Amino acid sequence: MTNAQASGTSGTSDISDASGKRAATERPAARFDVAIVGAGPVGTALALLLAQRAPHLRVALVDARGAQASYDDPRTLALSHGSREILARAGAWPRDPNERTALPSTPIRHIHVSQAQRFGSTEIDYLDHGVPALGYVVRYGALMRALDTATAQLPTRFEHASQTSALSVLDSDVPGLHHFRPYRAIALRQDAQQVTLTLEGVGDDHAHTLHATLAVNAEGGLFEGQTTRPRTRDYGQTALVGFVTCERPRLGWAWERFTSDGPVALLPQENGYALVWCCSNAEASRRRALDDTRFLTELHEAFGDRMGRFTSITGRAGFPLGLNALGQVVDGRVAAIGNAAQTLHPVAGQGLNLGLRDAFDLADSLVRHARAGTAHQGVAGPAALSAFARRRRADRGLTIRITDLLPRLFGIDATPVALARGMALASLDLVPPLKTAFARQMMFGQRG
Numbered sequence: 001m002t003n004a005q006a007s008g009t010s011g012t013s014d015i016s017d018a019s020g021k022r023a024a025t026e027r028p029a030a031r032f033d034v035a036i037v038g039a040g041p042v043g044t045a046l047a048l049l050l051a052q053r054a055p056h057l058r059v060a061l062v063d064a065r066g067a068q069a070s071y072d073d074p075r076t077l078a079l080s081h082g083s084r085e086i087l088a089r090a091g092a093w094p095r096d097p098n099e100r101t102a103l104p105s106t107p108i109r110h111i112h113v114s115q116a117q118r119f120g121s122t123e124i125d126y127l128d129h130g131v132p133a134l135g136y137v138v139r140y141g142a143l144m145r146a147l148d149t150a151t152a153q154l155p156t157r158f159e160h161a162s163q164t165s166a167l168s169v170l171d172s173d174v175p176g177l178h179h180f181r182p183y184r185a186i187a188l189r190q191d192a193q194q195v196t197l198t199l200e201g202v203g204d205d206h207a208h209t210l211h212a213t214l215a216v217n218a219e220g221g222l223f224e225g226q227t228t229r230p231r232t233r234d235y236g237q238t239a240l241v242g243f244v245t246c247e248r249p250r251l252g253w254a255w256e257r258f259t260s261d262g263p264v265a266l267l268p269q270e271n272g273y274a275l276v277w278c279c280s281n282a283e284a285s286r287r288r289a290l291d292d293t294r295f296l297t298e299l300h301e302a303f304g305d306r307m308g309r310f311t312s313i314t315g316r317a318g319f320p321l322g323l324n325a326l327g328q329v330v331d332g333r334v335a336a337i338g339n340a341a342q343t344l345h346p347v348a349g350q351g352l353n354l355g356l357r358d359a360f361d362l363a364d365s366l367v368r369h370a371r372a373g374t375a376h377q378g379v380a381g382p383a384a385l386s387a388f389a390r391r392r393r394a395d396r397g398l399t400i401r402i403t404d405l406l407p408r409l410f411g412i413d414a415t416p417v418a419l420a421r422g423m424a425l426a427s428l429d430l431v432p433p434l435k436t437a438f439a440r441q442m443m444f445g446q447r448g
Contacts, residue, residue: 032060032178033379034366035197035212037185038219039063040070041077041140042338042355044147046216048090049363051154051177054370057379058174060210062199063181064219070144074315076241076274077138078108078254078267078349081131082444083356091150092143103146106268107133109252113425115410116259116302120422122429124439134443135254135349137267137274151177183208188215190333213333213379216362218355220339223322230327231400234320235407237262238284239346242316244299245272247308256348257303258410258421263347264302275313276346277302278407284318321345323404329358329396330389333382337362342396344403348442354399357445362388395446402441 034050036043039061047061079087087093087103094102111134114121126134151157156176160183180199186207187198195215199208220226244266255266262278277299279287287295296310303310325342329335338355362385369384410421428435 029196029209029211030060030178031058031173032210032212033057033214035060035062035195035210035215037062037188037197037215037217038338038340039065039179039181040218040338041143041147041352042359043216043218044144044151045087045090045092045356046218046337046359046363047177047179048092048147048150048154049359050366051151051157052089052091053363053367055156056175057370058176058178060178060180060212062183062185062197062210063179064184066182067144067148070148071141073140073144075140076243076267076269077140077143077352078135078274079105079138079143079356080135080349080353080443081133083353084136086356086360087143087146089360090147091153092146103138104142105136105138106270107252108135108137108254108268109133110250111254111256112306113256114258115418115421115425116257116304118418118422120425122425122435124435128432129436129439129443131443133252134439137254137269151179185219188217188334190215190331195333213381214366214385215334217334217336217340218338218359220341220343220355223324223343224320226324226343229324231323231325233323233404235322235345236281237278237321237345237407238281238318239321240275240277240279240284240287240316240318242275242313243269243272244275244296244310245312246310249273249307255303255306258406259302260411260413261302262407262411264299265346265349266303266307267349272312275299278321278346281320288316288318323400325400328389329392330382330385333385335362335385335388342400344400345407347403347406350399350403350442354396354445357395358392361391365391398441398446 034057036047036059043061047059050057050059084093088095092103109126111124112121124134126132154177156174158174158176158178160178160180182202183199185197186200189196195212197210197212197215199210201208249272252268254268257264261280261283265276266273287298290298292313296313299310323344326336329341337358339351341358342354344351365384365388366380369380369387428438
């Protein structure tokens with residue numbers, strides 16, 4: 001499956017210093033236990049998990065976009081079964097699919113992986129793994145609407161809009177989730193006691209200050225707009241995305257086909273497929289200029305005839321691809337999760353799923369440390385973040401290695417390498433425990 005994705009000593013954030021932009025007005029600063037910068041799926045899921053499991057905490061969620069901008073986002077996401085379980089715990093995915101508020105989604109029940117014009121393929125079936133589906137295809141906007149609906153149902157939630165409210169009158173002593181939208185974090189700094197964030201509101205002439213015991217950067221963005229991190233690789237590829245229909249769609253099937261130019265993924269979505277076609281930047285540029293008929297013909301040549309001809313495409317776009325990851329996800333009182341910690345190649349669709357596992361493990365570490373009695377007044381400190389970093393090391397490291405290796409390994413067209421790849425794919429069918437381990441890694445990651 002494929003997804004089309006601080007100021008401190010080790011650089012756990014892309015938030016820049018606000019020096020020279022605007023001085024914060026001298027007002028009493030609002031104080032929180034945890035401040036989360038970035039209210040996409042990962043940041044909002046973390047806020048929900050904390051609000052439900054530790055309602056005594058004062059949590060600030062800083063959101064640079066208005067709600068409607070998130071709902072209108074056209075991107076398509078592939079969520080693993082494990083991610084669905086995390087979202088269900090956060091209250092954003094009802095366990096009963098017949099509930100009125102159920103998140104619109106298309107289940108993935110079978111995955112076919114192959115390499116073009118070469119020997120070797122494997123199929124992964126949900127019935128072999130005891131789950132209702134291996135994964136789900138959802139629209140970004142629908143997921144954000146479900147997350148926002150869950151936050152609106154929290155018993156203690158406070159909305160702070162930059163156009164209508166002043167932070168100078170904010171009572172941050174009240175426990176619960178404080179949602180700042182739309183506000184942009186323009187600086188973050190920390191000392192031994194706290195983290196200080198400077199916020200800028202839309203249409204606001206003043207900067208505002210928040211203090212927090214801990215801060216989380218969940219605002220990663222896309223590869224092309226990020227600051228370079230310690231571990232980076234430009235793959236020289238672009239992901240061409242769109243929505244396609246075909247003559248013979250196969251219900252519940254997802255396809256990952258490796259070509260010498262890059263992987264082609266088709267994810268079942270509604271009455272067609274979400275396409276993610278990774279290819280060199282030059283090829284992507286050429287293909288984007290093609291008319292629909294020629295584009296679909298080339299897609300058929302790359303994918304094969306398993307579902308007949310492709311009959312239409314809409315919503316074509318392209319995104320440069322790269323690896324951009326931090327060496328350490330924690331710096332003192334600041335942690336980074338999701339795309340703020342690692343941006344991955346979309347092969348195998350692990351980016352958002354890894355980020356949601358980050359959010360779950362961080363919430364769990366904070367709650368466990370608070371309950372263990374080592375926290376001050378029930379609020380976890382830097383030790384909880386260190387425990388989180390240790391807990392995430394295995395899953396994060398393995399997922400980064402897999403998603404970095406696969407597109408480079410399958411891009412080698414030499415016959416001996418292709419033969420070895422084919423044997424590796426075939427071995428998944430010949431050695432069931434190996435296939436089970438691979439499938440569980442894709443669904444749940446490594447538990448540390």
